Amino acid sequence: MPTNRQFLIDHLPTGKLTPDVFKLSDGPMPSVADGEVLVRARYISLDAANRAWMWGATYRAAVKQGEVMAGGAMAEVVESKAPGFAPGDLVWAETGWQDYAAIKAEHLEKLGPAKAGQPITYLMNVYGIAGLTAYFGLLECGQPKAGETVVVSAAAGSVGTLVGQIAKIKGCRVIGIAGGAEKCELLTRELGYDAAVDYKAPEFTKALRAAVPKGIDVYFDNVGGRVLEACLFNMNNHGRVACCGAVSQYDEPSAHGPRGVPGLIVTKRLTMRGFVVMDFEAQNPNALADLSSWVASGQLRVREDIVDGFENLPAALIGLLAGDNVGKRMVKVV
Numbered sequence: 001m002p003t004n005r006q007f008l009i010d011h012l013p014t015g016k017l018t019p020d021v022f023k024l025s026d027g028p029m030p031s032v033a034d035g036e037v038l039v040r041a042r043y044i045s046l047d048a049a050n051r052a053w054m055w056g057a058t059y060r061a062a063v064k065q066g067e068v069m070a071g072g073a074m075a076e077v078v079e080s081k082a083p084g085f086a087p088g089d090l091v092w093a094e095t096g097w098q099d100y101a102a103i104k105a106e107h108l109e110k111l112g113p114a115k116a117g118q119p120i121t122y123l124m125n126v127y128g129i130a131g132l133t134a135y136f137g138l139l140e141c142g143q144p145k146a147g148e149t150v151v152v153s154a155a156a157g158s159v160g161t162l163v164g165q166i167a168k169i170k171g172c173r174v175i176g177i178a179g180g181a182e183k184c185e186l187l188t189r190e191l192g193y194d195a196a197v198d199y200k201a202p203e204f205t206k207a208l209r210a211a212v213p214k215g216i217d218v219y220f221d222n223v224g225g226r227v228l229e230a231c232l233f234n235m236n237n238h239g240r241v242a243c244c245g246a247v248s249q250y251d252e253p254s255a256h257g258p259r260g261v262p263g264l265i266v267t268k269r270l271t272m273r274g275f276v277v278m279d280f281e282a283q284n285p286n287a288l289a290d291l292s293s294w295v296a297s298g299q300l301r302v303r304e305d306i307v308d309g310f311e312n313l314p315a316a317l318i319g320l321l322a323g324d325n326v327g328k329r330m331v332k333v334v
């Protein structure tokens with residue numbers, strides 16, 4: 001009888017995330033009811049938002065003490081009591097941090113097969129939430145035009161690496177904001193960014209201003225806080241801010257907003273638009289066709305950050321929040 005390893009929430013964090021928040025436990029094997037499918041997690045996705053869910057309800061229910069830690073995974077069907085799913089099928093599922101989960105069929109999304117010559121993990125990366133978020137956030141909310149200046153924060157992360165490259169494909173001048181000289185160098189050397197600015201450097205605001213001599217037309221905001229503030233002060237009239245997330249505030253007990261809201265929104269006639277990737281679900285086929293053609297042509301390079309071993313989930317999430325990752329971070333379970 002296989003065991004079902006689980007990470008439970010021992011207690012909810014009140015400050016920075018620490019490993020003791022999670023408790024490793026051997027859970028029962030789930031029983032499968034009619035209409036449900038038993039799946040086994042293969043790769044568990046790590047997302048900055050995992051931490052935000054611990055503060056309360058967002059676009060999904062809050063994570064609660066005693067529960068299995070929430071999270072999405074690429075999983076394999078082990079047993080099916082629902083039409084349309086058979087053992088061996090690959091699905092995207094909200095398994096949580098555990099080996100096995102029994103999930104209602106309507107909550108599963110079939111994945112695959114992998115495209116020829118591409119790793120299977122691309123299905124939960126560039127063809128999954130990261131790719132679709134970058135695509136819709138930039139193109140629908142940002143509305144970039146060729147020749148405009150686009151700035152992206154958390155630019156070396158899973159969403160950010162893709163946003164910058166898509167903006168380049170659309171003919172924009174692209175500046176990435178990331179933590180540390182090494183990541184900034186990677187953005188210009190490997191991912192085609194025109195310039196990169198280190199938000200951890202003491203002269204960040206000056207360096208940002210110097211990097212955008214014509215001002216910012218589109219800012220893709222993954223972080224909020226003081227980086228958002230610095231960008232707002234450099235926005236051009238009628239600029240667009242795509243509000244994707246606020247990772248600078250997820251692991252902080254006292255989040256604070258930027259100066260310039262609403263003053264700069266008024267005087268510069270800015271549009272700030274928040275979005276959640278599911279808002280654009282009906283357009284997924286078009287987005288996926290574009291993303292796969294850009295990957296195939298080599299215009300879009302995909303970065304993966306795969307951590308091996310279920311037991312490393314807590315450290316991998318803590319590391320993601322500290323900026324250890326480049327590209328899409330996930331944990332390989334089996």
Ligand SMILES: NC(=O)c1ccc[n+]([C@@H]2O[C@H](COP(=O)([O-])OP(=O)(O)OC[C@H]3O[C@@H](n4cnc5c(N)ncnc54)[C@H](OP(=O)(O)O)[C@@H]3O)[C@@H](O)[C@H]2O)c1
Nearest residue numbers: 047048157158159178179222223245246247248276277323
């Ligand atoms: N709206 C949606 O539908 C949607 C969907 C998916 C993701 N998102 C959002 O997209 C953003 C990126 O998420 P992700 O899961 O792809 O993670 P990620 O960008 O791969 O990783 C998070 C990155 O955030 C950066 N970071 C951490 N603390 C920071 C701080 N205080 N200030 C600035 N940057 C900081 C780190 O890079 P550095 O080394 O550069 O600090 C880290 O690598 C998040 O805000 C997330 O909520 C939104």
